[in-house]
Amino acid sequence: MGTVVIKLGSSIVCDDAGQPRRDVLEHVCDEAAALHGGGRDVVIVTSGAIARGMGVMGLGMRPRVIDELQAASAVGQGQLYRVYDELLQERGVATAQVLLTFFDISARTHYLNARQTLQKLLDWRVVPVINENDTTTTDEISFGDNDFLAAQVAILLGAELLVLLTSTDGLYTADPRLDPTAELVPLVEDFEALAALDIRQTTTALGSGGMRSKVVAAEMATAAGIPAVVANGRTLGAIAAAAAGEQVGTRFPARAERYSSFKLWLKYAKPARGRIAVDAGAARALRDGGTSLLPVGIVGVRGRFDAGDAVDVLHDGDPVGKGISNYSAVELRRVRGMKSAEAREVLPRASEEAIHRDYFVLA
Known part of the structure; x- marks a missing residue:
């Protein structure tokens, strides 16, 4: 049995007045609790x-200033968890509150400590x-209504399924609230094809997410071999239907081509601190050859970053x-455009590769 x-x-x-929807919860x-009782591990991201x-x-209305967001979260966090704890305890399931930034x-x-x-x-x-630990985060509260966080949790635990629950029946060809001809998309196997759809990143009075953030979360999960479902x-x-593999909402099957958890973390979670511009040969080698990036292929460097920081690579x-x-x-x-031997003359202890292929992921 896997993890859902x-x-x-x-x-x-919560409803429009900020009161918990107890019937839904x-x-x-x-x-x-039924999944848990059946032998599956269950994680709730709320x-x-x-x-x-x-x-x-x-x-x-939802505050826009960071200290007001943090204060509102501090007021609501404990009360919200108490509802989950009480409901699951009544069903014989022990819970733990986990706050992440x-x-x-x-x-x-x-990341590894959170996994352990x-x-x-x-x-x-x-x-x-x-x-999300909204009360201590220093950046704008922007996990995408926790869709990104849920995908990362699924990836770091190697989950068998990610279920993203929302207030609509799934992904539509357009916003069904604005377009009565919008149709439900039951299956998504080609994320590039979604570019033709009107998928918006909306913000409601209470939330900060939208269907776009759920699609991105599904893309992250499926790249790790984890199917995802967006449902009402x-x-x-x-x-239960999603966990049983039955048709409900929009299903995103796991993709055959998978990234390691490290590369998914690098691609989606680790922020880039600078940019490196490369020539056509280096771009081709990175995209098609799976090679490392050498100083000789670098034509420009932007930003301030240290060794060990993530950087975006562009051509x-x-x-x-x-x-x-x-x-x-x-x-x-100092060494851009130089061959490795020349670079070592300038920086004797320098690595041969500017970026090793094991620590690089394609856009």
Whole structure:
């Protein structure tokens, strides 16, 4: 039996007044407990702390200022977790509250520590209830209503399924609230084909996500070999149907070509600190040959970064990929365009590769 990661968006966790939708949370916990009782590991990633805090404080619209967002989250976080804990305890399931920040995902050592902690909780047959630690994050609260966080959790745990619950029945050809001719897309196997659809990143009064962030989360998960389903969280049986492989919502099958968890972390989680421009030969070698990037292929360096930082690699302004630089920006500017032997004369202890192929992922 594998792990099922269930993510709930703010719009199904809380109503417009910021009050918990107990009917929705009850049936979600019913289905989560049933999966757990059947031998599966279950992880819940929830949004709604800010929405709950807004309800407690009587705020009509989602705050835009970071300290107000953090304060609203601080008010709502404990109350929201208490609802999950009570409902799951009533169903014989132990829970644990886990709060993560973007830094916990973007810093490799923290990423691995989060994996170990979550895995131990699952070994103990505890259901982690995960949310972003909004009260301490230093960046704009921008996990995409926790869709990105849910995908990263699924990847680091090697989950068997990611279920993204929202307030619509799945992905549509257009926004069904605006276009009555919009049709549900039951299966997505080609993410490039979605470019023709009107998939918006919307923000509601209570939430910050949208269908686009769910599609990106599904793309991340399926690249790791994890199927994903976007379904209506208010529909009874949606989680059970998704876990059973039945048709519900929009299913994104796992892709045959997979990235390692490290490369997925590098591609989606580790922020780039600078940019490296490469010539046509280097771009071709990276894209087609799977080779390392050598100083000789570098034509420009932008930004301030250190060795070990991630950098975007571009050719003629178009993205080629992202990698971990073996050089600082200052060092790369000194050796760009040089062959490896020449670079070592300038920097005797320098690596032969500016970016090793094992630490590079295509865009």
